[in-house]
Amino acid sequence: SQTIHQWPATLVQPVGSPLSLECTVEGTSNPNLYWYRQAAGRGLQLLFYSVGIGQISSEVPQNLSASRPQDRQFILSSKKLLLSDSGFYLCAWGVAGEDTGELFFGEGSRLTVL
């Protein structure tokens, strides 16, 4: 069966510090991978998606970046965090080429920037 895992689950970081969130998927090959951010009272905001190794599409210009060094690994990074980066970050995967759109989400990472 397929699983998705992201970490860390919770982190508190000072403004200006770097960030690295990791996500791995098991039990599937060549998945579509996504990073979302969920702010309180707002819909899920798509940050990045990837259809393959090294292929990253950015939906929102910001100080975040993403990388996909391996087929089933997706990393969200920042060199210098802003207060506005606080939120609940969700990694998700979907079946490549399948347009039903069902996504499977990781456990989420709650980031607080102080």
Place this chain on the structure above:
Amino acid sequence: GQNIDQPTEMTATEGAIVQINCTYQTSGFNGLFWYQQHAGEAPTFLSYNVLDGLEEKGRFSSFLSRSKGYSYLLLKELQMKDSASYLCAVMDSNYQLIWGAGTKLIIKP
């Protein structure tokens, strides 16, 4: 612009029925999804509608009217564990999901 509207919060009684509405304006339509999200957890898939009509899955049903840009999620025989946020999402012409802000459902005994 693209927009998904759903009520912010609803309250219902255990054992009752509740209907959560969702209206949308998007550039193209390739399906509508409902997800359930318990507080502090990740969303989980509930239903997918791409054709008009009602899809029933146990206690949960989802309805779609493409001409009206409207969907609802119907929850029957409510249980306390149904207390969660319910997210409506529409897949647009680029096969990207546009998400609503979610409806927080509070179940009272």
